[in-house]
Amino acid sequence: MRILAIETSCDDTGIAILEINPGGQPKMLADLVSSQVKIHAPWGGVVPMLAKREHQRNLLPLLTQALKENKLLKISKSEFLISKQISNSKFQTLKTILWREEFLLKKLLPFLKKYRKPKIDLIAVTVGPGLEPALWVGVNFARALAYLWHLPVIPVNHIEGHIAANFFQLEKISGKSKLQITNYKLLLPAICLVVSGGHTQLILMRQFGQYQILGETRDDAAGEAFDKVAKMLNLGYPGGPIIAKMAMKINPVFNTGQKSPASPSSSRLHWRDKAGRAKIKNITFPRPMIQTKDYDFSFSGLKTAVLYFVKTLSPAQLKKLTPAIAAEFQQAVIDVLTAKTLAAAKKYHAKTVMLSGGVAANDALRETLKLEILNLKLNFLVPPKSFCTDNAAMIGLTAYHRIGPEKLRRKKSNWRNIKADANLTIA
The missing domain is CATH 3.30.420.40 (ATPase, nucleotide binding domain)
Structure with missing residues (x-):
């Protein structure tokens, strides 16, 4: 089973692909992030409409890269397949889904015509909290893909995603960083x-x-x-x-x-x-x-x-x-x-204290909190710095843990019900 994860809650565009093996252990196939820091820096903060524009520009290139790197992108072999892939009725539905993301729709159509449906089983997407214009780009991108590829969509809370990032560990194996998942059930x-x-x-x-x-x-x-x-x-x-x-x-x-x-x-x-x-x-x-x-x-x-x-x-x-x-x-x-x-x-x-979010990358905070927590003889978890900032990997992992592999397999396409909620709460 493979999960395509999408993150656009603020100014980082994220695409990740997780594979769930028969034993239920997630494996990271791709984790790509496109930062908009340089674009927003002159303004001294994130400008929502600029973030929306950049997400539209970034999503498809990241998706293409993630699929290609894992040999999941196959070109349609015949004119028949290409013509049948997007009928006029399907085009009108896609146009309705992406009516606020015209640039993304323009770029997505040639992609959908050129390539076959990849071997992806479901889509996880951040639905909130966050900047509403930014959230909707990712949500509608997920809805469009889910509609055409007949895939279920798992809505994910962004804050829960940051918490899930605490279960990531990077281990150096043969000179490369390999993602490991801790057994969180023992730490609660x-x-x-x-x-x-x-x-x-x-x-x-x-x-x-x-x-x-x-x-x-x-x-x-x-x-x-x-x-x-x-x-x-x-x-x-x-x-x-x-x-x-x-x-x-x-x-x-x-x-x-x-x-x-x-x-x-x-x-x-x-x-x-x-x-x-x-x-x-x-x-x-x-x-x-x-x-x-x-x-x-x-x-x-x-x-x-x-x-x-x-x-x-x-x-x-x-x-x-x-x-x-x-x-x-x-x-x-x-x-x-x-x-x-x-x-x-x-x-x-x-039993455990977890630190997450972008500020969790601050060394002084990490070390201070770690020392104090260990003095209490408690477990302390903090993600690798690369997983403190917004990323799609944590969104995919949240969907997996939230629902479980068996229920994920039984999920049906539900793209019409997925909506962004800028003020979504975790409890």
Whole structure:
């Protein structure tokens, strides 16, 4: 059985193909991602209609590449097959499905006429949450293929996909990275911290498909705060990697007597460079909601605190202090995320803590949370960095785990019922 997975929730276009062997173990055949970072960078963030345009341009080339690499793309051998493949009635239906994606329809028709139906058994597609114009491109692409190829479509929650990415492991075998899947059933219940540009959530996972949202951001997501602070510091977009790189130039030294970086309710950080020379004293930003008993987050006040501090600086001072500001801002975010996650893990007697989403690629966050979780003698899972950002592989794996191989085989074509939902929740 082969699953074609499609991801277009934001600004990454993803196509993946997973193969399920008779024993039920997924195998990655293809995992391709086309990033739009350079296109959105001049705007300082993702522009939904630009993302929609680029998804239309990227989907078919990625699909073609994935199929060709696995020898799944066969040219139709006769004029009869080509003419019969798309009748006028089918063309009208395709036109109705892709009426908002005219460019994609124009490119898709020659592809469908030229090639036979590949040996794909079902399609998994992200239906939400995300940017609605972007989501619909992937959803309608899946619907069009499902209609013509008579395949079932599995709608997948994007957040659940990020959680599923925790079950990926890359192992070096003969110099190549091979995908491995962990046995997630032994690791539950779990606390899942999902942090990205659009979401910051703490989720209790009792088993695959059963979730409870314990807390989430009340305003800016963590990744969004990174982007906005990077803009204040004139560092560019996306903000997460740039701020992390700047923060690496500074080593935070915590005052004596402080219990842990994970719970600095009133930390005063004295920054030193890597040579140990004192650089800036008392650049301290708030840790919003770190003392509240709930599991919600708020990063708007932290962002505003950085803005007010930056406004007191001359351009020369800002340039000089940028590494220290970046380091303290990053540490403030990490402190709050870690403290809330630890509290939830203790409260709900978790066996595992999982970290996922784009911000999960941040080395400082990964290491801080890992140390704190291991101190509690709990399991800690975080995806390989390549699977922290949006990808279709996690969408295919979610469909497989959510439904199971036997039910997947019995699924019937249901393309008419698949819709995008920008505000879809996991629980």
